Amino acid sequence: MNSLMTWSVLLGTSALCYSIKLVGYLIPARWLANNRLQRINSLVPVVLLSALVVAQALTVKTHIVLDHRMAGVGAALAALIAKAPFPLVVFSAALTSALVYRLR
Amino acid sequence: MPHVSRRTLRDALSVALTVGAYGVAFGAAGVAAGFTVLQTSLFSLLAFTGASQFAAVGVVASGGAVVSAVVTAALLSTRNALYSLQMAPQLEVRGWRRLLAAQITIDESTNVALAQSPQGPDAVRHGFWLTGSGVFLFWNIFTLVGALGAKSLGNPAAWGLDAAVPAAFLGLLWPRLHDARVRIVAVIATLFSLIMTPILPSGTPIIATVLVAVVAGWR
Structure with missing residues (x-):
């Protein structure tokens, strides 16, 4: 990705995310007071985060690739089940993944 | 203040x-x-x-x-x-x-x-x-x-x-999986994005999973 593209991602994301935050301060509350819309909206982060875990841990472009990253995310899952705090979850993933990457 | x-x-x-x-x-x-x-x-x-x-x-x-x-x-x-x-x-x-x-x-x-x-x-x-x-x-x-x-x-x-980022996503997702319905939605979204990975252009399977949220949240 060249610098024009990285700047586009940065500025596009920033502009859209800011506009979305501004919505509630500018429009009447009843416009978004729809039960179906609220239900779908509450599930959007769940599906996107699930898909992001898949994309980042198990794929390279359009291929499914099982490598050191999967070991790292497995360690993160174990840490979450053990109720570890967020920084420890991320750290255990990085440590495990780095070890597998270097030893393989 | x-x-x-x-x-x-x-x-x-x-x-x-x-x-x-x-x-x-x-x-x-x-x-x-x-x-x-x-x-x-x-x-x-x-x-x-x-x-x-x-x-x-x-x-x-x-x-x-x-x-x-x-x-x-x-x-x-x-x-x-x-x-x-x-x-x-x-x-x-x-x-x-x-x-x-x-x-x-x-x-x-x-x-x-x-x-x-x-x-x-x-x-x-x-x-x-x-x-x-x-x-x-x-x-x-x-x-x-x-x-x-x-x-x-x-x-x-x-x-x-490269593993820290998906681990961070998993950490953000985890506290949202508080009831069985949400967990099922997460599993379906995971499978859906895996199936779509070889079919759709890179990056778009993630957006496509919003369909799962729309279907699950419709009624």
Whole structure:
């Protein structure tokens, strides 16, 4: 990705995310007071985060690739089940993944 | 700001410091994805919504197009619109102050603010502004620390940074899986995005999973 593209991602994301935050301060509350819309909206982060875990841990472009990253995310899952705090979850993933990457 | 209760101050500061510290992970992820230290820092200043920032650089890192990265990040931040709707009547902000309030309307400021409601409307307002500006300060400082650190490390895979990002997503997802229905939706979304990976262009399977949310939330 060249610098024009990285700047586009940065500025596009920033502009859209800011506009979305501004919505509630500018429009009447009843416009978004729809039960179906609220239900779908509450599930959007769940599906996107699930898909992001898949994309980042198990794929390279359009291929499914099982490598050191999967070991790292497995360690993160174990840490979450053990109720570890967020920084420890991320750290255990990085440590495990780095070890597998270097030893393989 | 007139008399801030100790409890509100304690809640705001502890959240601001712990959440702000995750900025290190974002700073590292941004640089590992190919953004410069300047761009990574600007991400935290301008976009300032953690999960969306991770998503944008994550899609770029996995070879997705500009549009996929921006759309995924924007979709992930739609909950902020609902937060701003909840906060607007309680903050009673007018004019240019709305522009400031909007930028710090995120998971943490809204949740700390709403948790102060037994203490009255002033505590809600204090909780919002203190948490929002505190997270903003620490998130940006730690982003820079993480970006500079990752730059000096070199190959991201050798330090596990390529696994740190999906682990962060899993950590953000985990507390949302509070009931069986949501867990089923998460499993279906996971399978759906795996199946779509070889079929759709890189980055778009993530956006396509919104279909799962629409179907599951319809009735």
